Amino acid sequence: MSRFVPRQSDASATARGGRWPRLIPLLALVGVVVLLTGCGPEVAQPYTTITPQNEKTEDIQNLYKITFWASLVVFIGVQAAIAYTALRFRRRNEDRPEQVHGSRKLEIAWTIIPAVILLVLFIPTAQTIFKHAAAAEAEDAFRVDVLGKQWWWEISYPTIPANPDDPGQGPLITANEVILPVGANVVFVLQSNNVIHSFWVPQLSGKTDVMPGHDNRLQFIAEKPGVYWGECAEFCGGSHAWMRFKVKVVPQDEFDAWIAAWRTPPATDGNPDTADVVEAPPAFGACLACHRVSGTNAQIAGQGLPANPGYVEQDGTVVPGPGPNLSLLACRDTIGAGILENTPQNMETWLKRTNEVKEGVYMPNYYDPPEGEGLSDEQIDELVTYLESLKPAEGCPGDNLLVGSEVAPSDVEALDPDQVTGDASP
Numbered sequence: 001m002s003r004f005v006p007r008q009s010d011a012s013a014t015a016r017g018g019r020w021p022r023l024i025p026l027l028a029l030v031g032v033v034v035l036l037t038g039c040g041p042e043v044a045q046p047y048t049t050i051t052p053q054n055e056k057t058e059d060i061q062n063l064y065k066i067t068f069w070a071s072l073v074v075f076i077g078v079q080a081a082i083a084y085t086a087l088r089f090r091r092r093n094e095d096r097p098e099q100v101h102g103s104r105k106l107e108i109a110w111t112i113i114p115a116v117i118l119l120v121l122f123i124p125t126a127q128t129i130f131k132h133a134a135a136a137e138a139e140d141a142f143r144v145d146v147l148g149k150q151w152w153w154e155i156s157y158p159t160i161p162a163n164p165d166d167p168g169q170g171p172l173i174t175a176n177e178v179i180l181p182v183g184a185n186v187v188f189v190l191q192s193n194n195v196i197h198s199f200w201v202p203q204l205s206g207k208t209d210v211m212p213g214h215d216n217r218l219q220f221i222a223e224k225p226g227v228y229w230g231e232c233a234e235f236c237g238g239s240h241a242w243m244r245f246k247v248k249v250v251p252q253d254e255f256d257a258w259i260a261a262w263r264t265p266p267a268t269d270g271n272p273d274t275a276d277v278v279e280a281p282p283a284f285g286a287c288l289a290c291h292r293v294s295g296t297n298a299q300i301a302g303q304g305l306p307a308n309p310g311y312v313e314q315d316g317t318v319v320p321g322p323g324p325n326l327s328l329l330a331c332r333d334t335i336g337a338g339i340l341e342n343t344p345q346n347m348e349t350w351l352k353r354t355n356e357v358k359e360g361v362y363m364p365n366y367y368d369p370p371e372g373e374g375l376s377d378e379q380i381d382e383l384v385t386y387l388e389s390l391k392p393a394e395g396c397p398g399d400n401l402l403v404g405s406e407v408a409p410s411d412v413e414a415l416d417p418d419q420v421t422g423d424a425s426p
C-alpha cells in the first residue's frame with residue numbers, strides 16, 4: 001500500500017492552509033513569553049549559571065558558549081537539510097524518487113563531522129578541568145573546611161584559631177555563611193559523614209560533591225566583594241531544598257574585623273544575673289548540648305563531624321550531635337539554612353515550631369515537646385532577644401556591601417550607587 005497521502009481537493013487544501021494564519025499569533029505569544037523569561041536584571045538572579053563573577057566561572061561560561069554555538073550550527077544544518085529535502089523531493093507526480101541503498105560519502109561525512117564536533121568540545125573542556133583541578137591542590141591557598149550536614153553547612157577556618165592564645169580551642173567555626181576576604185585564593189575541603197551533598201555557588205564555581213569518606217576539593221578566587229548565593233545541589237533527604245548558604249566576600253579589613261568580633265564575648269544584657277553562659281538567659285542551657293557561642297563558656301557542644309543529633313552510636317547511647325555554631329548569629333541573613341529570613345518574628349517561629357518549619361530537622365522543639373514540659377513564651381522571648389543580640393557592635397561583615405547578587409529586582413532602582421562598594425554586575 002502506498003504510504004503517500006492521496007492528493008487533497010483544491011477546496012480542502014485551501015481550508016487547511018487557512019488554519020496556519022490563525023496559529024501565528026499563538027506561536028508569537030509563546031515566543032514572546034519564552035523570550036521574556038530571559039529578561040530582568042541578571043544580577044538579581046543569583047542562582048543563574050550564566051552571570052560569571054570570577055575567572056573560574058568565566059572559563060565555564062566559555063565552554064558553555066562553545067557548546068551553544070556548536071549546537072546552533074548543528075541545529076541550523078539539520079533544519080536546512082530537512083527543509084531542502086522536503087522541498088526538493090516533494091511529491092510532484094505518482095513516481096517514487098530514485099531509491100538508493102548505502103552511500104559511502106554520506107557515511108564518512110556523518111562519522112567525521114560528529115567526531116570533529118566532539119573534539120572541539122572535548123579539548124577545551126579537558127583543559128579547563130585540569131587547570132582548575134591543579135589550582136585546588138595549591139599549597140599556599142586559603143583553606144576553608146566545609147562539612148555537609150542534614151541540612152546545613154558547618155564552615156571552619158583551619159588556619160584561623162578560635163583563640164590565638166589557646167590553640168586547643170580549635171579553629172574559628174561558623175555556619176551557613178562563608179565569609180571571605182576579597183582576592184583570596186580559596187580551597188574548600190568538602191567533607192561529610194552522612195549522605196552525599198553537593199557544594200555549589202553558581203556565580204563563583206561549578207558544583208562539587210561532598211562525599212562521606214572522601215574529601216573533595218574545590219578552588220576559586222573570590223575576585224569581587226559581593227554576596228553570592230549557594231545551595232546543596234545533590235538530593236540529600238527531606239529538607240534538601242533548605243540547605244542553602246551564602247558566600248560573602250568582603251574587604252580584608254572587614255574580614256579582620258569579623259574575626260576579632262567572633263572572638264569577642266557577646267555584649268548582651270540578656271540576663272546580667274546568670275554566670276552560666278555569659279549573660280545568656282537560663283533557658284539557653286537547653287541549647288548548649290548542640291550549640292556554641294564563642295567568647296562564652298558555652299563550649300560543650302560537639303563540633304566537626306560527629307553523628308547527627310539523635311543518632312544512635314554503636315555502644316547504644318544516643319548522642320546530641322553538633323548544631324550550627326551560633327556566634328554572631330544575628331549577622332546571618334537567614335535562619336535554618338535559608339528557610340526563614342533572620343528577623344525576631346521568624347526567630348520566635350523557629351523556636352516555637354522548629355519541626356513544622358523545617359521537615360525532618362535535627363533540632364528538637366523545646367516550646368511544645370511531646371512530654372508537655374516546654375519553654376514558656378517568656379523564655380522564648382528572652383532567647384529571641386539574646387540570639388538577635390549576637391552581632392558585633394561595629395556591624396556585620398558585608399553590611400555596607402549591597403552588591404549585585406544580593407539585590408532583589410524591586411531594590412534595583414532604590415540602590416544608592418555610592419553605597420555599592422563592590423561590583424558584581426556583569
Ligand SMILES: [Cu+2]
Binds near residue numbers: 233
Ligand atoms: Cu545536602
